[in-house]
Amino acid sequence: MPVTAVPLVPTPGPRGLPLVGNLPAFGRDPLGFLARLRDEFGDAVTWSLGPRRSLFISHPQHIAELLGAVERGFGILQIGWAFRQVTGESVILSEGADWRRKRALVQPTVRPRQVRGYAATMVDCARAASDRWRDGERIDVRAEMALITQRIVLRTLFGNDLGDQSRALGDAMGVAQEVVGAEVRGISLFLPAWVRTRNRRRLLTAVATVDAELHRLISERRASGSEAGDDLLGRLLAARDDQGRPLSAKEVRDEAVTLWAAGHETTSTTLTWTWYLLASSPSVRARLHDELHRVLGGRAPTIDDYERLTWTQQIIKEALRLYPPSWLIPAVARDGATLGGTPVPVGTTVWCSQWTTHRDPRWFPDPTAFRPERWEPDAPDVVPDHAWFPFGGGQRTCLGARFALVEAALVLATLAQHFHLDITPTQATPQVGLLLQLATPLRATLRRLPAASRGVCQASA
Template identity: 75%
Template sequence: MTTTAPAATPAPPLVPVPGPRSLPLLGNLPAFGRDPLAFLVRLRDDHGDAVTWSLGPRRSLFLFHPRHIAELLGAVESDYDILDIGWAFRQVVGHSLILSKGAEWRRKRSLVQPTVRPRQVRVYAETMVDCARTAADDWQDGERIDVQREMQLITQRIVLRTLFGNDLGEQARALGDAMGVAQQEIGEEVRGLGILLPSWVRTPARRRMLEAVATLDAEVHRLIRARQAAGAAADRDDLLSRLLAARDEQGRPLTAKEVRDEAVTLWAAGHETTSTALTWIFHLLSGSPAARARLDAELDRVLGGRPPAFEDYEHLTWTQQIVKEALRLYPPAWLIAGVAREGATLGGTPVRAGTIVWCSQWTTHRDPRWFRDPASFRPERWDPDAPDPIPDHAWFPFGGGQRTCLGARFALVEAALVLATLAQRHHLDITPADVVPRPGLLIQPAGPLTATLRRRTPGGTA
């Protein structure tokens, strides 16, 4: 399936223009914090493709053109550093790959990347389907469910089994709750005044954050110690075992702290992002009977009533297009930023060292220049023979360049197989139809999405 096509016209020269007036010290933070998504759309529509603004006292530049975004993402590691987005975020990911740079980043990437290669994703596909089937087995016709909560339970079970090799029993709920608190506090800090506070300040939110991280650390370190004590006798193929067995070119393993940081980062990235994407997918399908009917037909044709398997993924083309279109309209991750080094340029224009250069999946994915009728859910726009070519980096839910999310393949396969497994057996009719997106660390529904389950029989209707 074709994902992108070359841009029809070259990018305009990068000529930064001033954005909205800012306040002393706070800059544009109050306006951004009130409604970040609307603020970014105004930056694009009122000012142009390259807009200067300020998040607090630091100078920033926002990019909206795909060519400029592609150049920025391709220059991370050479001309730009990844932005450290705050105290709360560091508490969760530590010094993991996501915040490393230079030689340390290259070393950690070489150690972590093999754990999520396509061959490993194939191994984990059976777990993805099994966890989704377990949930579907418990669903009853006519039952009302909290869609986001159900998707979280499914993806948490998947990530715990693939990462740690088991469901962790009674600890699973406590760990899931702790991760939920951590992600909520990160989101609140990013869009509020907390991002400006020194690291030593202990607000109630930061104390909640430290308690949540302590819960995560205690269990992850216990698992690491148990796996190290078992040694080769454990004979496991989960991500934790692979992280512990990884060696760099000098034969050095990751330290226990490094394993903790990578494991928790993989957990955070692999759990909440996919559950959020699935929540939006079922919301969109509930409001699009034609798209859901085409999905039903594809599942019946490809699967013939049996559960999906990894080998079916490439044949579930409409399923993949639904996932891609949902990631376009509601990308879970919605902001990327790099900090310019000395000598950095964009579009041939010098960028002052220390400038934070931003781009947003939300605004570019919904730009009418690249997507006809951008607010509409239209999976057919991803048909191989679709008439409107989509420029490179007009769709970038997993970032781009060397820093592309290592788990992108895992996430796409997981979303498609879980969707296929659940939709094969149930329609989810969601109310209300109008849902407000709320950006925090991820873009999630502002309120609960409640669905009525309608059982369907493969080859039949709900």
């Protein structure tokens, strides 16, 4: 295991309460609590989440070392009963030989070549929304982005929109996200599996809806003998390991649900925060319109345009810095674990947070400002490795990272060619759940851009 050049010197954090430790303070305001740990106690802070001995790290070198050591010195924290009901034994919770097998089978489904094939679907779904929008119409931004990304993930995952079932499945996944998020920050995280709270009963109903539809789809594919296909489900069904073994129906279900959640909720959240940031940044928005006019000239974007849409990509990257959908990563120390040359006691849960590190003024001057120019190749402030890690890092970097980045950029480019979302300036409050969402609905008035002026600055829009 590599040792960082920055020694790790743990500092005792805030005193907790008997039995629950710092859980009440963390549960009330997770983001504020973690920021306090960094600002008041330093880059390595010991604290307690219920009965768990915890260590919170903030320095990018320690974070890189931690994420690079998962599967060796550190293991995966099994976060709660609710999370496992949704993802099952998918690649994100598997370890050892089981993880290596599943990763080898799942990774080819989201490699750049496959993502390239999905790009047209991403643009088509965004164009369908744009064609439906009307000038002056009021929309719920998150709801609209969720409709687009859900349609994208259903078409790329299952090959079609699933008709009437799509709303039921979307609602079920929404319940799952809500319940898992509530459990992560509450006392129910420590309740035994047999305790059935109201939220747990809601989750079981939602998961049953998802499982029934996936069971039907998998059974139909296998019964028809047409398992292989260009969609993600077909690729999962056709995958074989080095011994010729396929994924079981349960394994296909677990990986499909995980890809679904990553491709839908994560990207819709990113796009919602992006529109919020653009609404109060006329100069950023003007430069976006100029790039879209120069690169696209009024036509729909394609995957070949993706690398040329550099400002669009920088906008997405900066939105992911300020409001990373995934905001906290845990790992559990195994025997012999070290960080920064310091032994970490076995069983210690080590946490790092995208939220706090992404907003650290040491790595990002004026950290709360929306400045996509930070990501210019010749920017004066060099961002250290793992000071930005919205998709994790090391061997367990999110498999869908490329899919999510391409999806967000192409959807934004498609919609921003035709509309500006007029949002009344307000201070958005993030709400911590499984993902980092807005606490209240974000409403916007659609302003259609005149065809003749879509390539000129819209700073006054």
